[in-house]
Amino acid sequence: MILSIANQKGGVGKTTTAINLAAALAMRGKPTLLIDLDPQGNSSMSFIDIRTAMRSMYDVFVDDTVHLAHVIVPATLPNLSIAPARIALAKLESRLVGELDAPFRLKDELAALDGQFANVVIDCPPALGLLTINALVASTHLLIPIQSSYFALEGTDDLLETIEKVRQRPNPELKILGVVITMHDKRTALARDIQEQIRKVFGDKVFRTVISKSVRLEESPAYRESIFTFAPESSGATEYYRLCEEVIDRA
Numbered sequence: 232m233i234l235s236i237a238n239q240k241g242g243v244g245k246t247t248t249a250i251n252l253a254a255a256l257a258m259r260g261k262p263t264l265l266i267d268l269d270p271q272g273n274s275s276m277s278f279i280d281i282r283t284a285m286r287s288m289y290d291v292f293v294d295d296t297v298h299l300a301h302v303i304v305p306a307t308l309p310n311l312s313i314a315p316a317r318i319a320l321a322k323l324e325s326r327l328v329g330e331l332d333a334p335f336r337l338k339d340e341l342a343a344l345d346g347q348f349a350n351v352v353i354d355c356p357p358a359l360g361l362l363t364i365n366a367l368v369a370s371t372h373l374l375i376p377i378q379s380s381y382f383a384l385e386g387t388d389d390l391l392e393t394i395e396k397v398r399q400r401p402n403p404e405l406k407i408l409g410v411v412i413t414m415h416d417k418r419t420a421l422a423r424d425i426q427e428q429i430r431k432v433f434g435d436k437v438f439r440t441v442i443s444k445s446v447r448l449e450e451s452p453a454y455r456e457s458i459f460t461f462a463p464e465s466s467g468a469t470e471y472y473r474l475c476e477e478v479i480d481r482a
Contacts, residue, residue: 232482233341233351234408235366235373240386241357243378244413246273247448248474249354251467252374254457255475257311261349264303266337267316268362274354275315277452278306287317292336292365293326299340308457312348324361333361334401338369359393367397372408372482379415379425379441384432408481411474413442440473 236249246269253265253274267274268288275281284304290297291314303312327333341351353366367373373394377383398405410433416422430437442448443466451461458467 232349232372233353233370234478234482235353235355235363235370236376237355237363237366237373237390238375238377238387239357239359239363239390240378240382244376244442244448245269245357246271246277246354247452248374248376248411248413248442248471249274249352250277250452251448251458251471252475252478253311253350253352254308254459255472256350256352256478257306257308258459259475259479260310262310262312262347263350263352264312264314264344264348265306266299266314266351266353266366268320268337268366269316269354269356270318270320271356272316272318273452275313277455277457278308278311278313279304279315279455281315281317284315284317287315287319289317289319289323291340292320292323299337299344307455308460320356320362327361334364334368337365338402341369359389364393364397367394367405368401370402370405372406374408374478375410376413376442377410377429379412379422379429381421381425383425383429387432407436408478409436409438411438411440411442414444415441416444417441438474438477440470440477442467442470442474 257263286302355363355366445467447462447465448467451458
């Protein structure tokens with residue numbers, strides 16, 4: 232499974248979902264690769280000291296002599312490896328403009344790994360540019376995190392339109408695995424209303440598991456840990472493990 236986690240709206244729990252879903256898959260004993268395509272590099276920093284990484288995904292995209300296999304480093308968690316990001320990724324669009332194979336670079340690099348990883352999780356940037364297109368072209372499945380807040384569904388039309396364009400030509404096999412409701416505060420009537428709204432729009436694509444708003448989930452990346460080692464008894468750990476089970480069942 233090659234799973235992109237994408238939503239061009241920032242602050243929806245996308246990176247938190249990438250980090251903890253990758254960790255949960257690795258904990259099940261399957262070799263898992265987390266590819267960080269977000270220039271902020273938060274997924275990378277959650278598991279490794281980015282200063283020690285000699286190369287990053289930026290080099291894979293712009294240097295023909297650097298391949299994905301060259302930038303992968305082991306995480307502190309068994310069975311988990313990271314392909315790190317750097318802020319330089321923000322300059323990628325201008326570097327690759329006019330390159331005919333630009334949208335296919337990640338797909339080609341993953342093919343060269345020849346099934347080394349049972350699961351690949353891709354953390355996409357909060358934009359529908361070339362990095363997200365590379366992720367969608369390379370993926371078998373897509374997971375969309377949506378925060379249960381007032382502007383939750385704003386911009387999802389653009390995302391769905393982009394998915395359809397990718398399906399029409401470069402990747403007809405791409406499937407929407409599901410939509411996960413994140414940062415949910417069940418105490419508020421607004422959050423419950425938004426949850427209903429999301430379920431009306433996406434129907435059975437919405438995962439049963441809802442990720443609650445949690446201080447523990449926000450804190451764990453600062454300690455370079457997933458929620459499973461940082462706060463294993465927390466609601467966040469329980470919810471992300473449940474989400475992992477649903478992902479495996481649907482994939």
